[in-house]
Amino acid sequence: MHVLYVYAHPEPRSFNGAIRDTAMTTLVRAGHEVKVSNLYVMKFKAVLDPHDFRIRYNSDRFDPAAEQVHGFRTGSLAPDISEEIEKVSWADLIIFQFPIWWSHMPAILKGWIDRVFVQGFAFDPESGNVYERGLLRGKKAMIVATFGSSEEKDSHGGTDRTLTDHISSINHSVFEFTGMTALPPFIVFSTDTMNHEEGARQIDRYRRFLESL
Template identity: 45%
Template structure:
């Protein structure tokens, strides 16, 4: 397989960074080809703005989607965006590695979606969901949190993981990916704040890394999550069964 890790954490030695390194080593040992897109190391600009389009189709008003369509059609996307798209196109499996921040994805990753999932090129009004550009490819979110896993339940302090990741995972499905169930590493805390004693860190991290390797070892047989498709909606985008 061709595998792409998209890392969204500002510290390369963080546990998120370690999980990417562990995953890369594991897959390469199995004979797979691995690429890593470390967004912070690349100094990726997540902010969609007029300055990203020096050759504008409309100089009077900035309409992001129109400028994306124009740039894609004319082959003048920013080099960093074209680079990300080409890596996605090469990949059979894309793993997004990031911490849960404020019950969501980091702003860096949200902005990456805003800029890289280019309107008119990677999606259109009909090229979405189960007709999406990346159909046949798989994607997965691997996340970390300082809170223990027991907190991520209905009514818990952490909130339900499925709700936290719904927007990101549904966006991947929107782009045509088969979305695999997420992998979560809980109880990963920064220096000076932890749910475990300092002397338990190494043992805990070793266990989490082993869990990660075990997940990756079976990932080719993972069953994607189920989402509704075009045949399940009426012309207004509502469930057909609701109107039956």
């Protein structure tokens, strides 16, 4: 399988760094071809703005969706977006790995989605190309996320109840909307209070999870 691994954590020696390393060796050992978008290392630009479009559709008034459609059709998107679009086109499976920050993905990853899943490439509502007719149909996508808080807090209606709701929302509104099949997420809770042994157990659980893909 062609796997694109989109990774958003600024510190290689973090827990996220450790599980990313495990993913690389496990996926390659299982015979998959892997490409990585390591967003902090790439210093990936996180904001969709007029600089994303080398030839403007309308230079008087900035309409992001119209510019995306035009930019993709005319091949005039910024080079960093085009490179990511090529990787997405190549991939059978896209894995997004990130820590939960303020109940959501880090801004750099949200920016990747804003800028790379452009209208006309990933979906096209005007031609009905959304959900089962989404333009990324046939591909799979999966979230790997780490939470500082505990699973109990999340599942028993505590203040963090919305944490896994956010994961479901990405699965539906991003992956399924663009036609991809959302695979079950891999989630690690309580990372902020986890000891070394528990960390090693979670890494081993992730390795087995990836082997079962």
